[in-house]
Amino acid sequence: MIIGQILKSKPRGVMTARPEDSIQEIALRLSSRKIGAIVVVGESGKVVGIISERDIIRLIAEHGAKALSMPAKDGMTREVVSCTKSCTTEEIMAMMTRGRFRHLPVIEDGGLVGIVSIGDVVKHHNAEVELEVTAMRSYLATG
Numbered sequence: 833m834i835i836g837q838i839l840k841s842k843p844r845g846v847m848t849a850r851p852e853d854s855i856q857e858i859a860l861r862l863s864s865r866k867i868g869a870i871v872v873v874g875e876s877g878k879v880v881g882i883i884s885e886r887d888i889i890r891l892i893a894e895h896g897a898k899a900l901s902m903p904a905k906d907g908m909t910r911e912v913v914s915c916t917k918s919c920t921t922e923e924i925m926a927m928m929t930r931g932r933f934r935h936l937p938v939i940e941d942g943g944l945v946g947i948v949s950i951g952d953v954v955k956h957h958n959a960e961v962e963l964e965v966t967a968m969r970s971y972l973a974t975g
């Protein structure tokens with residue numbers, strides 16, 4: 833399965849933040865949308881970073897309550913690994929395992945078109961495996 837198909841089953845639009853947004857604002861957005869990471873975009877709309885719940889925990893551990901008023905740009909990961917709609921679930925599972933992260937922005941022609949989480953990938957991958965098992969069982973049963 834390719835990422836473009838997974839994106840079709842998700843709500844349109846990607847939640848983004850600006851580099852100057854505070855960690856508190858970002859935590860509020862993550863909590864209200866029930867998501868684990870947010871892509872940070874610059875003025876031109878270009879992806880400049882990603883910040884996940886894990887970064888927020890780290891900032892609080894390092895700076896205590898002061899972390900909440902820090903800007904996203906001071907806590908985000910700047911080297912963002914991304915994929916395109918034509919990447920396969922196998923490819924992005926390997927990227928997530930190698931990079932030890934659970935979120936992958938989807939970029940087409942320089943623009944952000946979606947984000948996939950490890951949860952999305954596992955869900956669709958399991959559905960695909962189940963389909964294969966059913967097809968093989970029926971093949972074996974019918975000879």
Ligand code: AMP
Pocket residue numbers: 868869882883884885886887908909911912913914931932933934935936937
């Ligand atoms: P996560 O497992 O997605 O919560 O992220 C764990 C760490 O990896 C955090 O420091 C994130 O900022 C970072 N991270 C998450 N997604 C990506 C990505 N696609 N590219 C680079 N770093 C990422």
